[in-house]
Amino acid sequence: MASVRTENLKKIFKKGKSEVHAVDGITLTIPDGQAFGVLGPSGHGKTTFLRLVAGLEVPTDGYIYFDDDLVSAPGRIVVEPEHRGIAMVFQLWALYPNMTVYDNIAFPLRNAGVPKSEVDKRVREIAEELGLTRVLNHYPREISGGQMQRTALARALVKNPRVLLLDEPFSNLDAAIRDGARALVRRIQRERKLTTIIVSHDPADIFSIAEVAGVIINGKLVQVAPPTEIYDSPANETVARLGGDINVIEVKASDGIIYISNSVKLPSPIPKLEGKFRLGIRPEDLVLSDSAEAPGMTLVGRVKVKVSSYVAGIFRTLVSPIDDDSIEILVNTNGYVEPGSEKNLLVRLPKVKVFSEKGESLTLPPRS
Amino acid sequence: MASYRARLAKYVILQLAGAIVIVFWLIPLYAMLIDGFKTNFEATVTSVFQPPVRPTLSAYIAVWNSMKRPLINSLIVVVPVTLLSGILGTMGAYFFYVLGEKHPIVGNTGFSVISLATFLPVESAFLPLYLFEYSSHMVNTYWGLMFAYLLFYIPTAALLMSIFMPVVPRYLIEAARIDEADHWTIFWKVVFPLIVPGFLSTLIFVFVMSWNNFFLPLILTTTPSMRMVPVEERYFTGGYGTLYNETYAAAVLASIVPLAVFIVLGRYFIRGLAALGGGAKGV
Numbered sequence: 347m348a349s350v351r352t353e354n355l356k357k358i359f360k361k362g363k364s365e366v367h368a369v370d371g372i373t374l375t376i377p378d379g380q381a382f383g384v385l386g387p388s389g390h391g392k393t394t395f396l397r398l399v400a401g402l403e404v405p406t407d408g409y410i411y412f413d414d415d416l417v418s419a420p421g422r423i424v425v426e427p428e429h430r431g432i433a434m435v436f437q438l439w440a441l442y443p444n445m446t447v448y449d450n451i452a453f454p455l456r457n458a459g460v461p462k463s464e465v466d467k468r469v470r471e472i473a474e475e476l477g478l479t480r481v482l483n484h485y486p487r488e489i490s491g492g493q494m495q496r497t498a499l500a501r502a503l504v505k506n507p508r509v510l511l512l513d514e515p516f517s518n519l520d521a522a523i524r525d526g527a528r529a530l531v532r533r534i535q536r537e538r539k540l541t542t543i544i545v546s547h548d549p550a551d552i553f554s555i556a557e558v559a560g561v562i563i564n565g566k567l568v569q570v571a572p573p574t575e576i577y578d579s580p581a582n583e584t585v586a587r588l589g590g591d592i593n594v595i596e597v598k599a600s601d602g603i604i605y606i607s608n609s610v611k612l613p614s615p616i617p618k619l620e621g622k623f624r625l626g627i628r629p630e631d632l633v634l635s636d637s638a639e640a641p642g643m644t645l646v647g648r649v650k651v652k653v654s655s656y657v658a659g660i661f662r663t664l665v666s667p668i669d670d671d672s673i674e675i676l677v678n679t680n681g682y683v684e685p686g687s688e689k690n691l692l693v694r695l696p697k698v699k700v701f702s703e704k705g706e707s708l709t710l711p712p713r714s
Numbered sequence: 715m716a717s718y719r720a721r722l723a724k725y726v727i728l729q730l731a732g733a734i735v736i737v738f739w740l741i742p743l744y745a746m747l748i749d750g751f752k753t754n755f756e757a758t759v760t761s762v763f764q765p766p767v768r769p770t771l772s773a774y775i776a777v778w779n780s781m782k783r784p785l786i787n788s789l790i791v792v793v794p795v796t797l798l799s800g801i802l803g804t805m806g807a808y809f810f811y812v813l814g815e816k817h818p819i820v821g822n823t824g825f826s827v828i829s830l831a832t833f834l835p836v837e838s839a840f841l842p843l844y845l846f847e848y849s850s851h852m853v854n855t856y857w858g859l860m861f862a863y864l865l866f867y868i869p870t871a872a873l874l875m876s877i878f879m880p881v882v883p884r885y886l887i888e889a890a891r892i893d894e895a896d897h898w899t900i901f902w903k904v905v906f907p908l909i910v911p912g913f914l915s916t917l918i919f920v921f922v923m924s925w926n927n928f929f930l931p932l933i934l935t936t937t938p939s940m941r942m943v944p945v946e947e948r949y950f951t952g953g954y955g956t957l958y959n960e961t962y963a964a965a966v967l968a969s970i971v972p973l974a975v976f977i978v979l980g981r982y983f984i985r986g987l988a989a990l991g992g993g994a995k996g997v
Binding site for chain 1: 816883885886888889890891892893894895896899903904907908
């Protein structure tokens with residue numbers, strides 16, 4: 347096991363005459379044994395960051411250390427990927443199509459010169475743990491997506507890596523088996539206290555596995571915090587959207603009251619708020635009700651239901667303030683709500699986020 | 715949506731066009747095959763397209779004795795040359811594939827030099843090659859012939875194999891590196907098994923090219939016992955007259971080996987070419 351530390355890490359790709367700053371000055375320490383998640387939109391440098399750590403990319407600038415050993419320096423790979431003691435699960439799993447599952451898992455051990463009997467013992471152990479024993483003699487094309495993913499994981503784990511790198515490891519799995527795969531990775535990571543970096547655009551991957559997450563936007567690290575904190579107190583609007591569905595509404599505030607419309611308003615979480623802002627409220631922090639009260643909730647005004655639908659296990663209802671049809675707010679509801687009906691809208695005040703017009707959060711808790 | 719009639723018409727026209735091309739290309743092969751079974755008199759006076767009245771093997775029997783030795787010579791030189799060019803060319807292609815990732819400029823320049831060597835006419839290097847082989851006593855030896863062939867066909871194989879190389883996704887090579895494999899292991903265990911169809915296509919191509927090469931054996935061999943097939947064949951068109959039936963029979967014997975290779979391995983050749991059309995995927 348090892349800690350991973352990067353200092354002002356940069357990677358610039360030249361495309362013709364223009365430069366792309368894929369990774370732009372990332373300084374980060376991942377302690378030994380931690381599961382670290384990297385969250386970010388597609389094409390914003392997450393995978394490049396992971397490839398830099400793996401040694402598959404040469405940094406344009408900056409340093410990478412495994413424990414106290416320098417592994418990458420500006421323009422130079424100090425320790426080649428094959429000597430870093432890392433293991434990686436690729437997005438497309440990168441199984442060797444010409445080898446059986448057994449040979450795929452045994453490949454890193456054989457390369458390391460592990461004796462034959464020991465190879466056999468370790469391959470069978472990890473196959474048993476990951477439920478691959480029955481498919482050991484099959485080729486990758488003959489097994490299911492879930493089995494392929496577990497084979498890739500087995501191949502990564504069998505050599506007891508110092509650092510485990512996961513690049514979107516669940517994005518090619520069927521939705522139905524993703525949670526099982528996440529639970530498996532989480533259990534193995536926690537049991538072995540394996541330093542792990544998981545990269546994903548899907549917050550569910552990060553929330554289920556990472557103890558600490560970093561958000562990379564435009565090559566820059568914009569927030570490092572436990573996943574729940576990133577969800578509840580995002581540093582800016584983009585991070586808030588990455589974390590999950592959120593209503594972002596342009597609002598005016600005066601005298602400590604935030605006006606969504608003239609009649610729909612709520613007390614500001616920040617005292618003496620004046621001017622134009624952007625209000626962020628997640629659909630699950632809103633309630634539609636006929637009564638004006640609910641535990642922990644505050645009434646904000648009357649709304650009219652536009653449409654109600656069932657999406658991915660929950661009812662979603664779109665409402666507008668009765669006096670302003672142009673504003674649309676998404677609310678999670680317990681069931682179908684008749685369009686055209688009028689309801690009271692209630693909000694869980696402590697969860698309300700206020701962003702500046704540029705999208706920076708004004709409701710961040712003080713960092714310890 | 716085109717109507718059924720329009721689609722049928724298009725299909726018929728395409729099939730017809732294909733059939734015409736095939737017939738056109740088969741005409742020389744047909745002439746070569748039937749005229750070898752004629753007597754010399756018949757071959758001289760009848761049309762080349764007219765089948766023999768009484769087929770006879772006499773031309774083949776006459777030709778076989780003089781073609782035996784050249785056939786053996788050609789096999790001795792061409793088979794090792796094909797295998798070596800194929801393997802070394804594939805290794806070269808892998809080298810440039812890996813190099814091109816980190817140093818695209820170096821990779822591309824090296825690759826251009828190789829392409830240049832492929833497109834250079836053999837004749838342009840004739841003088842230095844002959845002088846070199848003469849001074850190192852390689853003229854009239856199998857080694858001398860193989861050396862000359864390899865000079866030209868390793869780059870050809872490397873060029874062809876670089877076209878097939880993207881069949882192997884880069885992430886597979888990266889995965890193998892992370893799995894602590896050295897380049898030797900990556901090449902033989904990961905890369906090579908995936909490009910076997912491309913490799914076979916290249917083998918066939920190099921085999922046919924070197925089997926049919928006329929110029930190199932012409933200048934590098936002088937004694938009759940070292941003659942290779944294309945050179946020997948030339949001696950059937952004599953200075954005083956041509957024995958047409960024997961020339962045709964010799965031509966059949968000369969083409970029978972590459973034809974057999976193509977018939978046995980041709981599907982890999984086609985599959986390799988088809989894969990190139992599809993962006994070299996799923997070979």
